[in-house]
Amino acid sequence: MTVVYRGIVAVAIVLVVAEIFSQRSLKLKINAGLVLVPLVLRALMIG
Amino acid sequence: MSLAVLGASLAVVAAVVPGYRAAAQDETVRRGPGVTAVQRLSEWFPGIGGTGGDTDVYVLDSGKPGATALVLGGTHGNEPAGYLTAILIVEHAVPTAGRLLVVPHANRSSLTHTDYQEASPRTLEFQGASGRRAFRYGSRATNPTDQWPDPDIYVHAASGQQLSGAETRNLNRAYPGRPDGTLTERIAFAIVSLIRAEKVALVIDLHEASPEYPVVNAIVAHERAMPVASVAVLNLEFDDITIGLEPSPKNLRGLSHRELGDATGALALLCETSNVSQGRLRGATDARQVVEGTDDKYLRAAGLGRLAVPFDEHGWPIKQRVGRHVATVMAILAAFTSTNPGTPISVSGLPSYAELMAKGLEPFL
Numbered sequence: 001m002t003v004v005y006r007g008i009v010a011v012a013i014v015l016v017v018a019e020i021f022s023q024r025s026l027k028l029k030i031n032a033g034l035v036l037v038p039l040v041l042r043a044l045m046i047g
Numbered sequence: 048m049s050l051a052v053l054g055a056s057l058a059v060v061a062a063v064v065p066g067y068r069a070a071a072q073d074e075t076v077r078r079g080p081g082v083t084a085v086q087r088l089s090e091w092f093p094g095i096g097g098t099g100g101d102t103d104v105y106v107l108d109s110g111k112p113g114a115t116a117l118v119l120g121g122t123h124g125n126e127p128a129g130y131l132t133a134i135l136i137v138e139h140a141v142p143t144a145g146r147l148l149v150v151p152h153a154n155r156s157s158l159t160h161t162d163y164q165e166a167s168p169r170t171l172e173f174q175g176a177s178g179r180r181a182f183r184y185g186s187r188a189t190n191p192t193d194q195w196p197d198p199d200i201y202v203h204a205a206s207g208q209q210l211s212g213a214e215t216r217n218l219n220r221a222y223p224g225r226p227d228g229t230l231t232e233r234i235a236f237a238i239v240s241l242i243r244a245e246k247v248a249l250v251i252d253l254h255e256a257s258p259e260y261p262v263v264n265a266i267v268a269h270e271r272a273m274p275v276a277s278v279a280v281l282n283l284e285f286d287d288i289t290i291g292l293e294p295s296p297k298n299l300r301g302l303s304h305r306e307l308g309d310a311t312g313a314l315a316l317l318c319e320t321s322n323v324s325q326g327r328l329r330g331a332t333d334a335r336q337v338v339e340g341t342d343d344k345y346l347r348a349a350g351l352g353r354l355a356v357p358f359d360e361h362g363w364p365i366k367q368r369v370g371r372h373v374a375t376v377m378a379i380l381a382a383f384t385s386t387n388p389g390t391p392i393s394v395s396g397l398p399s400y401a402e403l404m405a406k407g408l409e410p411f412l
Binding site: 001002005015020021025026029030032033036037040041043044046 | 048051052053056057059060063064067192195196344374
């Protein structure tokens with residue numbers, strides 16, 4: 001189950017990082033950057 | 048710019064990781080003069096080996112004939128009087144008859160995180176006699192990073208009792224546990240395995256509860272443990288420590304005082320003290336509130352007659368809560384010995400309730 005969980009988080013991280021690079025608006029880049037923080041913490045199983 | 052945003056996000060992660068990692072580090076528990084061995088709970092059930100649920104079991108063996116008692120602290124990581132009392136026992140108690148087993152962090156995983164949206168402090172700090180001591184303040188339940196996901200409804204395996212999904216991570220709803228269950232159920236099974244293998248005659252599970260909870264400042268006893276609990280309560284009352292005695296409900300399943308009494312030969316008792324930091328009526332939550340046990344909202348609630356315990360401006364400080372637990376453990380051991388003179392369990396070296404009230408916890412840490 002943990003593998004599935006981390007797999008889902010990894011996919012979400014990839015999508016959010018892609019969003020940081022593809023988004024033109026600085027505000028939305030920062031927004032995506034903020035979303036990335038808890039996702040990386042979850043991927044590290046910290047919480 | 049994209050790289051800068053990505054870098055800033057990762058810098059925030061790097062900044063908070065050490066704090067989370069520190070929460071996973073066990074605090075130092077010193078081997079006191081009575082400790083004869085330190086083992087791991089997984090030695091009685093390898094199914095929790097290498098998990099966040101494996102924990103130290105301190106053995107205090109007098110080397111003299113007698114029975115074996117087990118003291119559980121930290122069943123709930125947000126009930127510090129329970130695990131601080133267990134630590135005090137490990138660091139100071141010297142058994143004089145029989146054997147004492149102490150598990151300060153019964154659900155070790157629960158100490159590695161705090162409850163969601165409770166604004167709980169991460170640590171409690173004391174300037175102890177041996178220097179600064181910091182103890183984690185945890186959660187009521189197993190860390191979800193150790194056990195995930197929660198079901199919508201938690202079904203207690205042995206009885207079919209249904210509770211809310213989050214209770215699936217509550218050790219005190221998991222007894223007698225299952226060898227192939229969730230981590231919390233496996234921890235419960237490991238404790239039951241220890242009790243059976245070591246022929247534990249008496250189990251004392253140390254807890255705290257909010258001042259408005261009806262079962263507080265009380266001993267909850269399995270029906271077989273009632274004679275011992277009754278004598279202990281009377282002796283505590285003689286020492287001016289007012290304490291209630293509650294029978295373990297037969298239809299409330301998964302709790303230590305019910306299941307450990309039913310599933311093993313041990314007499315099972317659970318002790319509660321009054322802790323404002325667990326209550327629903329409390330104001331701002333911080334380490335001071337946990338340690339000093341004062342809260343103006345609870346003072347107001349007391350004035351309105353809403354609490355199950357007396358409450359004044361002195362509150363229920365941790366020295367008093369630990370003092371009550373220490374006195375209760377001693378009274379239960381004495382009561383067990385008086386009702387089972389052929390198999391005594393006794394210890395010395397622990398500070399008395401009066402000493403803890405006069406000096407605080409610090410001189411004993």
